[in-house]
Structure formats: structure tokens, C-alpha cells
Amino acid sequence: MQTVFSIAVDALAYGMVLFVISIGLSVTMGLMRVVNLAHGAFAMIGGYIASYAARDLGLGYGLAVLLAVFGTIVIAVPIERLLYRRIYGAPELTQVLMTIGITFCIIGIANYAFGPTLKTIPLPPGLEGSVDLGFRSIATHRIFAILCGLSVAAALWYLIERTGFGVKLRAAVDDAAMAAALGVRTEIVYAVSFAVAVGLAALGGVVGAELLPVEPYYALRYMVTFLVVVSVGGAGSISGALIACLLLGGIDTAGRYLVPEFGEFFFYLAVIAIVCVFPRGLAGRIR
Amino acid sequence: MKRTIIAALAALTIGGAAQADTIKIGVIGPFSGPFALQGKNFKAGIDAYMALNGSKVGDDDIEVIYRDVPQPDPAQSKALAQELVVKEGVQYLAGFYFTPDAMAVTPLLEQANVPLVIMNAATSAIVTKSPLVVRTSFTLWQTSTPIAKVAKDAGVSKVISVVSDYGPGVDAENAFKTGFEAAGGQIVEAIRMPLATNDFSPIMQRIKDSGAEGVFAFLPSGPTTLGFVKAFNENGLKDAGIKFFAPGDLTQESDLPALGDAALGIQTTFHYAVSHDSPENKTFVEAAGKAIGNPAELSFPSVGAYDGMHVVYKMIEATGGEQDAQKAVDAVKGLAWTSPRGPVSIDPESRHITQNIYLREVTKAEDGSYYNKEITTFEKQGDPGLAALK
Numbered sequence: 001m002q003t004v005f006s007i008a009v010d011a012l013a014y015g016m017v018l019f020v021i022s023i024g025l026s027v028t029m030g031l032m033r034v035v036n037l038a039h040g041a042f043a044m045i046g047g048y049i050a051s052y053a054a055r056d057l058g059l060g061y062g063l064a065v066l067l068a069v070f071g072t073i074v075i076a077v078p079i080e081r082l083l084y085r086r087i088y089g090a091p092e093l094t095q096v097l098m099t100i101g102i103t104f105c106i107i108g109i110a111n112y113a114f115g116p117t118l119k120t121i122p123l124p125p126g127l128e129g130s131v132d133l134g135f136r137s138i139a140t141h142r143i144f145a146i147l148c149g150l151s152v153a154a155a156l157w158y159l160i161e162r163t164g165f166g167v168k169l170r171a172a173v174d175d176a177a178m179a180a181a182l183g184v185r186t187e188i189v190y191a192v193s194f195a196v197a198v199g200l201a202a203l204g205g206v207v208g209a210e211l212l213p214v215e216p217y218y219a220l221r222y223m224v225t226f227l228v229v230v231s232v233g234g235a236g237s238i239s240g241a242l243i244a245c246l247l248l249g250g251i252d253t254a255g256r257y258l259v260p261e262f263g264e265f266f267f268y269l270a271v272i273a274i275v276c277v278f279p280r281g282l283a284g285r286i287r
Numbered sequence: 288m289k290r291t292i293i294a295a296l297a298a299l300t301i302g303g304a305a306q307a308d309t310i311k312i313g314v315i316g317p318f319s320g321p322f323a324l325q326g327k328n329f330k331a332g333i334d335a336y337m338a339l340n341g342s343k344v345g346d347d348d349i350e351v352i353y354r355d356v357p358q359p360d361p362a363q364s365k366a367l368a369q370e371l372v373v374k375e376g377v378q379y380l381a382g383f384y385f386t387p388d389a390m391a392v393t394p395l396l397e398q399a400n401v402p403l404v405i406m407n408a409a410t411s412a413i414v415t416k417s418p419l420v421v422r423t424s425f426t427l428w429q430t431s432t433p434i435a436k437v438a439k440d441a442g443v444s445k446v447i448s449v450v451s452d453y454g455p456g457v458d459a460e461n462a463f464k465t466g467f468e469a470a471g472g473q474i475v476e477a478i479r480m481p482l483a484t485n486d487f488s489p490i491m492q493r494i495k496d497s498g499a500e501g502v503f504a505f506l507p508s509g510p511t512t513l514g515f516v517k518a519f520n521e522n523g524l525k526d527a528g529i530k531f532f533a534p535g536d537l538t539q540e541s542d543l544p545a546l547g548d549a550a551l552g553i554q555t556t557f558h559y560a561v562s563h564d565s566p567e568n569k570t571f572v573e574a575a576g577k578a579i580g581n582p583a584e585l586s587f588p589s590v591g592a593y594d595g596m597h598v599v600y601k602m603i604e605a606t607g608g609e610q611d612a613q614k615a616v617d618a619v620k621g622l623a624w625t626s627p628r629g630p631v632s633i634d635p636e637s638r639h640i641t642q643n644i645y646l647r648e649v650t651k652a653e654d655g656s657y658y659n660k661e662i663t664t665f666e667k668q669g670d671p672g673l674a675a676l677k
Contacts (some may be wrong), residue, residue: 010489115581117324130521136522137523139517212510215321215510221510252486253486256480260489263483264483
């Protein structure tokens, strides 16, 4: 029984870290219909900014997180205006080629500017160490990651389902021309949602940095995992992404605990099975 | 008339070749991509050697030509080696960070009449693949065997082994197991984790549940190491008094600033620490630090490359610049010198380097930086892995 609890706690923590990083990608792919392979690169930029702010400038963790999120948005908005705007509605291959190109550029720049070594983001004393749960101990920053995941999920759900902006966004996604005819400034809606998605990527990059350390190849190293989460969850669905993260986190963690020799066999087996049964993901929107 | 001129020109070129020539050395390694740091270290070691010893051997100029294989890719490595030999006319091949890349090149050596000096790839078997291979780095058997004795001496008799599931990981597991069981210890469990593991908490839980008093771990240096060591501390294994043993890949100098306090007290055995206290190493670190730009990025592949260049220079000296691979390799068999890592020699039989292995502990220096502090020396260690192959 203790083993089951133990696996469940680890799975929840890992799943939530995956969720915080991947949900931004789910927004760009599902709501904006852009296959954004540069998502990992934006998460990495967030990580670098936070690391620089907290370690080299000595700022507090909270301030570093805010700087990372807004700094990444400031970097990403010109990229959106100059490059991404051209590929909205373009064929997927065009989008893939351009975003992977951006990724390689960012990797090169990060490597040149910060060097190839690992960068850490020092945690505040409150998040260091571990908490005793009675049957085992868990790192405090993982509890923080779980809380971040839950609040991000709630905030996004509220934004998309309950606010005027959410209505405009959903209208622009379903029929951009009609929405524009009705007076919705679609380019602003797109720019704002892109900024939100990038900000979430940066937040995920910072919060997940203890599990996925920041280094130049971060941008590509974990991209497959993020894409798997989005395709299993169904692009654009918050609840889908949440379920997918918990499910995949659970399978991966249980597999690694019980039969580590099989490696990622069960993880990918589950992915294949889910995608066979639900080709559009667990909660995919029907186009 | 025309024919005479051509003949004269040909005679001139051939005559010139015998006197002063440019001898080319082809170096293959990861100079871009996720392992670029290790390639950078190769280059730093080579540049340092040439800065200290000149770029001439006798009358011959030495030219190093680099080729990039970002990730383990035997086919590309072989193609590049062929290109270096045929198009560039290199007389020596060197470098190689990954075992499969080096293995793919060994069948070419005899026909190309080119010796291969391995500056890193650490699987025991490579030297048996061709008589023209010389290695100046280390093997996992060589670095992992002494730690078994350290573990037993520390009063630990039950150990769980946790390694990444790939060639060197399996080598490390076997080396430790052989050494530890010979010392009278017991391996309670051996776990092989997939290379792409990000979250190590479940593994830590398993270590805890196994009831072992110590853990032997091997992961390739880089991002995963950080996650592993952090998970070890955060899941309360350090506080529970479980001892941590590993070969030095886990605490390579360029990862230490990121590992920070989490790594304090970890004991590893390895052939080289940047902090090694000797005049030779001081000179080396200064030159290599200048070559790499940022001295904090200096790590063990640089010393393998530095000594590799030493071996190549000795080969060129012995052959007088003529291309004769067998003669060149024979000339360095038994060669002994003082490397930045301490006294070393090339074992005449295996053509692998015999060297001291040091037990080190991660320690905080007075200026707040972290380094591997050498505690004990295991002198003149050969490669036990070759004996295990037979």
C-alpha cells in the first residue's frame, strides 16, 4: 500500500511539472493552430533569465520568476509580429520548418552567450529541503510545482471559458474572418494568446528546472515529451492536458519504480494505445 | 619541354616531402550539439599541448584538422575518418568521445596505415579491435574498480547498483560488482535506468526500499547527473545515511557549480581532477584554461587530449615524419611520462594507459567554489576490463 502511495505522490509531482510546461504548447497548437516546435526554446529562455536574475544578480526567487515570464514575453512578442504572423494558417510543414529553425537559432545564441554548462536557479530557503509526509519525504519544490500546476489550470480555464477575452479567442479560432467581421481585433487576440502561451512556457521552464535542468540543448531534449503530452491530451484542451500529464506521469513513474529495465517501453506503449483509441487526444476538439 | 617541367616539378615536390612536411592529425569529436563542452575540452587540451610544446616536431609542421560528430553516430564517424584519410591525407587519427564512433573506425586503420589515438571513449574492448589503437583516457573498469574497495573499507557491505542502461553503464556495473564481491560485499540489487530518465524519485524510493547501506551510481556527465544527485538528497537518502559511491564522471568539474552543496561529500574515483596538485598540472591548467576561454569549463577530456597529443608527437619523432603506423605504435609501447594527472605509461600489451586512480571527495574551497579533493591514490592501475573480456 505504501508503495502505491509513494508512486502516486511522485506521479502527481512529475505530471504537474509536465503540465505547467506543456500547457502553453497545447494553447498554441490547439487554439492558434501553430505547431510551435520552439516552445521548449521559450521555456529555456525563461530558465536562463531566472537563473541569471537569481544567481548572478542575486534577486529573490519570486522576482526572478516574474522577470523570467515577462522577459520571455518581451523577447517573444517581436518574434511573433515578425515571424509567427506569417505562418498562421500555413501548412503544418511550413510551421514545423520555421519553428525548428527558430529553435536552432535560440540554442546557438544560448550556447554562445551563456556557455554549454548547466545553469541552476537557486531556490529560496522556503522551497529547499523536503517535507515529511509520514510514509515518505518529498522535496518542497515539488509541492510548489503541484500548486503552480493547479493554479495555472484554474486560471486558464477561467480565462478561456469565463471572460470576454476567452469568448473572442474562441470565436477567432473557430472562424477568424467572421470574428473579424464582427469587430474582433483578431491580430491582437492572437498576439495576446501567444504571449500567454510563451509566458506559461517560461514559468514551466523555471518551475520545472529542478527536474529538467537548464542548458542550451534543453530546447530539443524534452520537446518530444511535451509534444506527446499535447497529442495525448488533445490540443487546446486544458482538462485533456491535465489528465494526460497525470496519466503519463503515473505510467512513467510506476514503470520506472517497478520495472526500470523496460525503460520507457510502458510510457510509449500507453501513448500508442491512447492515440489509437482517441486519434484527437483524450479531449480533442473536433474541427 | 612540357614533360621535363612536370618531371622537375614532381621531383621537387617529392624531394620537399622528405625534408619539411606538414603532418596532419585528424581529430574527430563532438564539437557542436549537446556534448559540445566535451569537444571543446578536446580542443583545449590539444591547443594547450601545442602552445607549450610548439607546433613543430623536428622539421615537420603539425596541423590538426577537426571533424564534428555531435552525437554517437558510427556511420558518420567512419565516413569522416575516411574523408580525413583520403582527402586530407592525415597521418594520424585521434579524438573520439563515444565508444561506437571509435569502434566504427578501427577496421579502416590497417589499410589506411594510420594509428588511432583515443582521447576519451572508455569501453575496454576498443583496444582489442585493432593493433593500431592507443588510448590515453581511461576505462570505466579502471575508474570503477577502486571505488568497490573504498566502499568495503567504509564499512558498507550491502550495495545497490544504479546505472544508465548503455554500454559504459553496464561496464561500470560489472566492474563494481566484480570488485565489490571480491572484497566480500554483496550487491542487493542492480538497476539499469533508461538514458532519457528525467525524474529520479521512483529510483530513489527503490534504493530506499532495497535496504542497501550504500549506492553505486553511474550516469553520463551532464544534465541527468544533476537531477540524480538532487533527487538523492531531496528524497532523504543522504539523511538516512546511505552512502554514495560513483566514478568521477558524476562530479566532473564543469558540473560542480550547478551541483553545488548537493554534491558535498560525494566520494568518487577517477583518473584526473583539475585540482590535482603538481607542477605539471599547474602548467597544464593555465594553458588549457586560456585555450578554452572559461577555466570553469575545463574537465577530464582535456587531459586525455593533452596526453593524446604527447603520444602523437612521440610517434612522429620515432618515425621521422614518415607514414608507418605499425612503427609509430611500436615506438610508444611502454612509453612513460609525467602527465598533468600524475605518472602514466602505455601498457605495451594492451596499448591502454596505466595510471594512478584517485579517491576524491567534493569539497568547498575557501573562495566558495567546489572542487574534487584528492584523498587517496591507487597507484599504477591497469585496465581490469580486458581481463574480464577474456
